[in-house]
Amino acid sequence: MKIDRLVSIIMILLDKKRIGAQELADMFEVSRRTIYRDIDAVNMAGIPIRSTSGVGGGFEIMQEYKIDKKFFSADDVSALLMGISSLSNMVGGDEVVHALAKVKSLIPDERAKDITLKVNRISIDLSQWIGNSNIQPYLEIIKSALQKSRLLLFEYVAHHGNKTVRTVEPYQLVLKGNHWYLQGYCYIRNDFRLFRISRISNLQILDEAFKPRKYQKPILDFSEILETMQVKIKIRIHESIMDRVLDYCTYEDFLPDGDEYYIVDFPFVENDYHYDILLGFGNKCECLQPSRIRENMKRKIHDLAAIYEK
Numbered sequence: 001m002k003i004d005r006l007v008s009i010i011m012i013l014l015d016k017k018r019i020g021a022q023e024l025a026d027m028f029e030v031s032r033r034t035i036y037r038d039i040d041a042v043n044m045a046g047i048p049i050r051s052t053s054g055v056g057g058g059f060e061i062m063q064e065y066k067i068d069k070k071f072f073s074a075d076d077v078s079a080l081l082m083g084i085s086s087l088s089n090m091v092g093g094d095e096v097v098h099a100l101a102k103v104k105s106l107i108p109d110e111r112a113k114d115i116t117l118k119v120n121r122i123s124i125d126l127s128q129w130i131g132n133s134n135i136q137p138y139l140e141i142i143k144s145a146l147q148k149s150r151l152l153l154f155e156y157v158a159h160h161g162n163k164t165v166r167t168v169e170p171y172q173l174v175l176k177g178n179h180w181y182l183q184g185y186c187y188i189r190n191d192f193r194l195f196r197i198s199r200i201s202n203l204q205i206l207d208e209a210f211k212p213r214k215y216q217k218p219i220l221d222f223s224e225i226l227e228t229m230q231v232k233i234k235i236r237i238h239e240s241i242m243d244r245v246l247d248y249c250t251y252e253d254f255l256p257d258g259d260e261y262y263i264v265d266f267p268f269v270e271n272d273y274h275y276d277i278l279l280g281f282g283n284k285c286e287c288l289q290p291s292r293i294r295e296n297m298k299r300k301i302h303d304l305a306a307i308y309e310k
Contacts, residue, residue, distance in 0.1 A: 013061050020058035132198045145170045151206040157199045169210045194218045232265045238284040
């Protein structure tokens with residue numbers, strides 16, 4: 001993990017007067033180029049690193065800016081601990097344990113109580129209440145494949161239930177919302193694809209390794225696209241499902257309608273996903289406008305009822 005490596009580099013530079021790029025690269029089993037990027041990141045964080053060339057050269061923290069453990073404020077260390085601790089719930093491994101230990105070593109004894117109090121104010125648990133029991137073991141398998149640059153083979157259920165067998169070069173694990181994804185190069189599509197891990201089955205690492213290719217990280221922010229696709233529809237809901245509807249809009253979108261009901265301006269995109277959201281509200285929700293979406297809801301409800309009439 002990069003955060004583990006960055007914290008480790010800072011700790012090494014605090015303890016050593018100077019250390020070479022190749023020595024750091026060998027220590028962390030990464031390329032010199034990666035070390036140079038890490039040093040740039042440390043510089044951008046406000047810790048000035050100076051590099052010297054030639055025999056005995058390397059990286060060092062500029063002497064006039066020499067820091068100690070007090071360089072990190074209570075808020076800095078608290079943020080690091082909260083971030084790494086949240087990952088430990090889902091992405092285990094020695095690297096997370098080591099990162100936690102190193103960050104905790106930055107805490108001066110006189111500030112330990114204050115930092116512990118700050119950390120305990122926010123709890124981030126990425127593990128699921130219920131759901132696909134394969135998620136956790138699959139994350140470990142994918143992590144191993146990422147570290148070894150090994151191909152993955154799995155069955156995948158795509159849109160509309162289409163089942164395919166994929167051979168994929170893994171490049172990145174992505175957590176978006178409350179779902180995990182694998183970003184990889186698919187040999188069937190001959191392109192990069194984002195695979196939702198809950199839709200993967202029979203995952204296995206192949207013996208065959210691959211040479212990593214250049215790739216762009218997946219686009220995860222669709223806010224601008226959604227703004228052009230979304231419309232506001234009017235639905236009438238019973239107060240008993242208000243908490244569920246608030247997962248998709250704000251309280252300002254609610255207008256009281258009698259003692260027990262609300263008229264809600266609900267964000268909607270005309271696709272199966274959003275129709276399923278409305279259907280999930282059951283008989284506690286009625287689509288009022290526009291008439292086109294109301295008619296589509298009537299048709300879907302009729303088709304659903306027909307299944308139970310057989």
